Amino acid sequence: MKNTLLILAIFCLLPSCIGHSNLKYEKALPELLNEDLMTTMPGKLIVTDQFLVWEDPFARDYFVHVHDKMSGNVVGSMGAVGEGPEEFITGGISLSCIDNRFFATDANGNTKGYLSLDSLIDQRKTFIPLTAHEKESRPTMGEWEEGVFVGVTEDGDDSYCKANIQGQESTFGVYPISEIKQHLGGDKAYDAVDGLFLYSSYSIPYLALYKKIGNTFVLQWEVHPDIKTYEISADKIIFDRKIQGIRGVCMSKDFIITLQRDQSIDPMDETTVGRDASKCPHTVFLYDYEGHLIKIVDLGMPIMRIAADRTSNVLYAIGANPEFVLVKYEL
Secondary structure (H helix, E strand, C coil): CCCCCCCEEEEEECCEEECEEECCCCCCCCEECCCCCCCCCCEEEEEEECCEEEECCCCCEEEEEEEEECCCCCEEEEEECCCCCCCCCCEEEECCCCCEEEEEEECCCEEEEEHHHHHHCCCCCCCECCCCHHHHHHHEEEEEEEEEEEECCCCCEEEEEEEEEEEEEEEECCCCCCCCCCCCEEEEECCCCEEEEEEEECCCCCCCEEEECCEEEEEEECCCCCCCCCEECCCEEEEEECCCCCEEEEEEEECEEEECCCCCCCCCCCCHHHCCHHHCCCCEEEEEEECCCCEEECCCEEEEECCCCCCCEEEEEEECCCCEEEEEEEE
């Protein structure tokens, strides 16, 4: 039964927390949207104008699930799992919803196309194949808004990323660890209104914001970790695997939000976590758009995925309580 919880915010000062003497700490309780997420491990969570969309990488029927954004009720599922035409062995969708549809690919198969939310609502076939022109001309990079594609370069290249904006190619971006030109796995977010591209690292708590200017992106600022958790040996980066970086990023109206562990209150050895959802971090870090850390929010449960959009300061999340649940917070 759906149980809506009141938002509780308690503010206090953390003395010199990770080097920020004015950092605020907030505890919050969620509003439960849906407690019936049937999955062994949820994939990415995405917010659209009307819906909350999440992936199930281990699904046996459909790997994309759609919920009403306001009520949390199930709207439907799409992305058939299988080896036949228009089916996906290991499906995945883009983080951006363009024209109310997602670009979908198969990590272990050849299926590529779109999954349409409009078709789902109208109870029509949701898969839309690529046109002949798209098969020939579509860049093999992530599309963040219509005609704006971003990917990564090769290790050792001068720039970290590459872009194709309305057919114009460019490179941009700096390496998180400047001494070594090595790419790090990480998360990304994009705001089409202001043309903001956000990158974070899974390995270290590194964050960078870029802005689309003309036909490329320009670095606005970086946030580097306060404590070094790696060493360089023989031109390779050796990480301290006991401490991880940022597990997810998103952008709300007033905040850049990162999902990461507050080591001052939760000194977890990350090598012990694995797929144990109960050991996931339960804090998000809130930055302003100038790159200043404003506060850390304890969300009251282990969190797997986060999502937001620029229209409000609502944070949506998939948490473990102890089963997977869909929740939201007013930040």
